[in-house]
Amino acid sequence: MPTMRKACVFAASLLAISLWGVSIDGAMAQSASNEIGSLEGTWLMESAYEIRADGTRTTNYGEHPNGLLTVDAEGRYNLQIFRQDRPAFASGDKARGTPEEYSRAVLGSSTHFGKLSIDPARRQLIFDVEAASFPNWEGKRQVRDYEYKDGLLTYAVPASASGNGTIAYSIWRRAPR
Amino acid sequence: MNRRNGCTCVASLSFALLFFASPALAQKPLKEQLVGTWTIVLVDNVRADGSRINLYGPNPQGIAMFDAEGHYSLQIMSDGRPKFSANDKSKGTAEEYKAAVQGSNCHFGRYTVDEANHTVTLHVEHATFSNWEGTDLKWPLSLTGDESKITIPHPTTGGADVTGEVGLKRAH
Numbered sequence: 001m002p003t004m005r006k007a008c009v010f011a012a013s014l015l016a017i018s019l020w021g022v023s024i025d026g027a028m029a030q031s032a033s034n035e036i037g038s039l040e041g042t043w044l045m046e047s048a049y050e051i052r053a054d055g056t057r058t059t060n061y062g063e064h065p066n067g068l069l070t071v072d073a074e075g076r077y078n079l080q081i082f083r084q085d086r087p088a089f090a091s092g093d094k095a096r097g098t099p100e101e102y103s104r105a106v107l108g109s110s111t112h113f114g115k116l117s118i119d120p121a122r123r124q125l126i127f128d129v130e131a132a133s134f135p136n137w138e139g140k141r142q143v144r145d146y147e148y149k150d151g152l153l154t155y156a157v158p159a160s161a162s163g164n165g166t167i168a169y170s171i172w173r174r175a176p177r
Numbered sequence: 178m179n180r181r182n183g184c185t186c187v188a189s190l191s192f193a194l195l196f197f198a199s200p201a202l203a204q205k206p207l208k209e210q211l212v213g214t215w216t217i218v219l220v221d222n223v224r225a226d227g228s229r230i231n232l233y234g235p236n237p238q239g240i241a242m243f244d245a246e247g248h249y250s251l252q253i254m255s256d257g258r259p260k261f262s263a264n265d266k267s268k269g270t271a272e273e274y275k276a277a278v279q280g281s282n283c284h285f286g287r288y289t290v291d292e293a294n295h296t297v298t299l300h301v302e303h304a305t306f307s308n309w310e311g312t313d314l315k316w317p318l319s320l321t322g323d324e325s326k327i328t329i330p331h332p333t334t335g336g337a338d339v340t341g342e343v344g345l346k347r348a349h
Binding site for chain 2: 041042066068070072074076078080082086087088089092093094095097099102103105106107109111112113130131132133134135136163164175177
């Protein structure tokens with residue numbers, strides 16, 4: 001019965017394909033913690049600090065800023081960092097802030113989005129910024145050296161990006177699934 | 178078990194596995210359709226007479242990401258905001274800081290979807306407009322394929338007689 005045999009082979013192939021998919025999912029979930037692999041996923045900010053041109057350490061966004069970095073399978077990224085103690089706008093209206101409220105809102109946050117790629121051989125992240133809260137970054141490519149260890153991703157924003165000689169370090173951890 | 182029964186059994190198991198492994202074969206819940214990356218193409222206030230105000234200019238730049246675990250991240254920025262003349266974020270003028278804040282709206286947190294009522298609720302954890310932090314934004318959501326629309330019944334700017342509208346396109 002050749003027809004029956006073909007049907008059996010077809011059915012067995014479907015089963016094999018299905019089970020293969022399941023096993024791939026399992027293998028990816030167990031990848032080693034010191035291999036970053038892909039950046040895809042959701043990252044939570046662990047901490048951040050800056051080293052000024054004179055070598056002193058500071059924390060422009062506080063020791064533990066609130067940050068979220070999401071990266072999709074196509075390398076689109078969405079990054080937001082906020083200082084913890086920013087004041088609310090007294091008027092309750094973004095259009096009627098005081099100069100102090102506007103400056104603190106800008107200095108207490110950093111947000112940008114665009115495309116992000118990784119060069120593991122050079123240990124570099126490449127941010128192609130499409131839009132940024134600091135508009136001077138828009139349309140710029142920013143290359144940052146990174147380290148990945150024990151599930152923590154650390155990268156340095158070079159002095160040239162801040163405009164004032166400060167090197168900023170950002171430390172991220174993958175969000176638990 | 179004869180060969181025919183064995184074959185039927187393998188076939189049934191295969192189709193069952195394929196069905197559960199391929200969401201495309203099932204009717205997807207709204208939340209599942211929302212998961213992914215969206216480009217924000219429109220952020221308007223709509224007046225009662227139907228006329229529109231582009232809150233972030235005619236070509237807003239924006240992105241919204243919703244992950245499967247319930248995190249969301251959304252950024253809207255108006256096109257052509259002035260650059261800081263000092264090229265240093267810490268040395269902006271009062272006018273530059275004001276324009277940067279008024280020309281953007283970024284926030285992130287968790288989200289939930291009410292499947293029955295077709296609404297999405299953003300539980301805002303952190304936002305450029307800090308007054309939103311810790312608040313819930315519950316908005317009607319319509320979604321067809323690669324296009325989605327969020328309606329904002331009472332936007333924070335524009336007065337009582339306008340509704341807000343955010344248009345999204347799935348990024349490919």
